[in-house]
Every structure is written in structure tokens, then in C-alpha cells.
Amino acid sequence: MNIIDKRWYKALRYLSRYTPEEIKKERKNLQKYRKKVPKHVEDFFHAVGYIQFENKYPQVVTQGGLQQLRDLEDIRRKGLTLVASTVAVVLSLIAVVISLVALSKQLGLV
Numbered sequence: 001m002n003i004i005d006k007r008w009y010k011a012l013r014y015l016s017r018y019t020p021e022e023i024k025k026e027r028k029n030l031q032k033y034r035k036k037v038p039k040h041v042e043d044f045f046h047a048v049g050y051i052q053f054e055n056k057y058p059q060v061v062t063q064g065g066l067q068q069l070r071d072l073e074d075i076r077r078k079g080l081t082l083v084a085s086t087v088a089v090v091l092s093l094i095a096v097v098i099s100l101v102a103l104s105k106q107l108g109l110v
Contacts, residue, residue: 001075009072011037012050016061016069020053023060 001009014036018026027033045051050065061069104110 001072001079005072005075007038007041008068009076011041011045012061012065012069012072015045015051016059016066018060019058020055020060023053 015023042051045065048064049062050068051060052062053060101110
């Protein structure tokens with residue numbers, strides 16, 4: 001996941017947990033809020049329609065924002081899977097080398 005995706009994921013995930021009324025309360029401590037949701041990210045999300053702060057809707061994140069969040073979670077999960085797979089392959093190679101060394105010692109080749 002690149003830097004932009006990480007910022008978007010962090011902000012959308014944070015915003016998806018709150019109602020518009022709760023976000024208004026969170027925004028009172030603007031410095032803490034901006035650590036989670038930078039101004040330029042919030043402005044962009046508004047421009048593309050990922051978030052809305054109107055009280056007539058139950059959530060801050062719109063359907064488009066939820067789809068973007070799902071896509072980012074998928075990217076994140078694939079990245080973690082890649083790391084886990086790489087570690088598993090390296091451990092398997094180490095196990096093969098150890099077993100070959102043990103076999104060669106047993107056969108008296110070393």
C-alpha cells in the first residue's frame with residue numbers, strides 16, 4: 001500500500017465509525033482530528049462524494065466511500081498476504097537446506 005492509500009485508508013476507516021453529530025464533536029479538538037483526517041484528504045473526499053456531514057444521513061461515509069474503503073482494505077490484505085507468503089517460502093527454503101545438510105552428514109558426504 002502506498003502513502004496516499006495509507007492516508008485514505010486511515011481517514012476513511014476513522015470516519016466510517018462515526019455519525020455526523022459525533023464527527024462534529026470530534027472536530028472540536030481539531031488538532032487531534034487533523035492527525036486522523038488531514039484537511040486536503042477531507043476536501044478531496046468531499047469533492048468526489050466519499051463523505052458528507054449532513055445530519056439527515058446516518059453515516060459520514062457514503063456508499064462510494066465505503067466501496068473505496070473496501071478496495072483499500074483489499075489492497076492492504078493482499079500486501080499482508082504477500083509478506084506472509086514470502087516469509088513462508090524463505091522458511092521452507094531454510095528447512096530444505098537444513099534437511100539436505102543433515103542427509104549429507106548421514107550419508108558421510110561431508
